[in-house]
Structure formats: structure tokens, C-alpha cells
Amino acid sequence: MRLGRALACINGNQREAREALDRALGTSGLSPFAEAALGGDVAVGLSRLGHYDQADRLLREAAAAMAQWSPLFRAQYLGRQAQTAVRADEPALAVHHMHSLTRALPFVGSARVNTRVAAVITATAKWDRIPEVRTARESLRALLPAEFPSA
Known part of the structure; x- marks a missing residue:
């Protein structure tokens, strides 16, 4: 996730950033809190890449989940x-x-x-x-x- 977010800030690394962010989303075995935080943080990278709809959806899910914690x-x-x-x-x-x-x-x-x-x-x-x-x-x-x- 961190690699994807960092690459998303550097022009010319969009493909690598997206691949890293997609890998992060595929992570399993996390607690519900960690899963929500991961989704929100991946969304930040997706927003930087211009994938606004997916970023908004992930941020909405993260904010809703985080409300309980x-x-x-x-x-x-x-x-x-x-x-x-x-x-x-x-x-x-x-x-x-x-x-x-x-x-x-x-x-x-x-x-x-x-x-x-x-x-x-x-x-x-x-x-x-x-x-x-x-x-x-x-x-x-x-x-x-x-x-x-x-x-």
C-alpha cells in the first residue's frame, strides 16, 4: 500500500502504482479495523492516480467502518x-x-x-x-x- 501510494505521487509510475495498490487490496487475514484502514489508504493512492470513483467508494467504506472504532x-x-x-x-x-x-x-x-x-x-x-x-x-x-x- 505504501509503495503504491508513493509511486502514485511520481509521474510515469502509474502502472506500477496501480499494481501495488491492487496487490494491497488483495491482502487477506486482516482484522476488520486493519482492512478498513488499508482500503482507505489504498483509496488515497487511487485518488492521486485519477481513479476517483473507486477511491470515493473505498473511502466511503473506510469511513463507515471506522465510525465504530x-x-x-x-x-x-x-x-x-x-x-x-x-x-x-x-x-x-x-x-x-x-x-x-x-x-x-x-x-x-x-x-x-x-x-x-x-x-x-x-x-x-x-x-x-x-x-x-x-x-x-x-x-x-x-x-x-x-x-x-x-x-
């Missing part, structure tokens, strides 16, 4: 879903994921999650003329601590 991991995957929707140029889907993230944030106190939220707010600035995006951005911004400025 870790509000932190759930919020991380919800944030990744929003980022994937931005990469896919899907403002309506990004809004949906941003609202889910807004509902999860009060249960998490994490600089990493706050950094991801700030990144989502910044990345969606290009759609601020869309009222639903503007509302979702404002909802997220209202939950960020002051030390996390965002666009």
Missing part, C-alpha cells in the same frame, strides 16, 4: 473524500462530503484533521460562486481553530 480515522477519510471530489472536479459531491466532514469535526481534536479541513476549504475556493459550496466552506471554516487560517 475511531472518530479520528473517520474524519480523516471524510476529508480525503472531499479532496477526491475536488480532484475529480465534482463540486456537488465535494459539498456532500464537506457536510459529512462538518458533522464529524466536533468529535475530533486533531491538528492533522484541521490541516486537511483547511486544505479542503482552500481547494474549493475556486467554486465559491456556487452557493452550496460557499455554505459548506463557511460551515467548515466555523469549526476550525483560529490558528488554522484558510481561504
Whole structure:
């Protein structure tokens, strides 16, 4: 999984990255928690490769599974879903994921999650003329601590 995610960040290694990510998805014998985390982490690599639909599905599954164990991991995957929707140029889907993230944030106190939220707010600035995006951005911004400025 880590190899696939790393290769996904380097141009020209798409085939190798996809193969590594597919191998990771084929791993068996994991605990339900580890399986959910693996699926979510593979999804991050798939998003970088432009496989947005599969990434969104895996992130949705990971966030749902993580809800029973870790509000932190759930919020991380919800944030990744929003980022994937931005990469896919899907403002309506990004809004949906941003609202889910807004509902999860009060249960998490994490600089990493706050950094991801700030990144989502910044990345969606290009759609601020869309009222639903503007509302979702404002909802997220209202939950960020002051030390996390965002666009």
C-alpha cells in the first residue's frame, strides 16, 4: 500500500502504482479495523492516480467502518473524500462530503484533521460562486481553530 501510494505521487509510475495498490487490496487475514484502514489508504493512492470513483467508494467504506472504532480515522477519510471530489472536479459531491466532514469535526481534536479541513476549504475556493459550496466552506471554516487560517 505504501509503495503504491508513493509511486502514485511520481509521474510515469502509474502502472506500477496501480499494481501495488491492487496487490494491497488483495491482502487477506486482516482484522476488520486493519482492512478498513488499508482500503482507505489504498483509496488515497487511487485518488492521486485519477481513479476517483473507486477511491470515493473505498473511502466511503473506510469511513463507515471506522465510525465504530475511531472518530479520528473517520474524519480523516471524510476529508480525503472531499479532496477526491475536488480532484475529480465534482463540486456537488465535494459539498456532500464537506457536510459529512462538518458533522464529524466536533468529535475530533486533531491538528492533522484541521490541516486537511483547511486544505479542503482552500481547494474549493475556486467554486465559491456556487452557493452550496460557499455554505459548506463557511460551515467548515466555523469549526476550525483560529490558528488554522484558510481561504
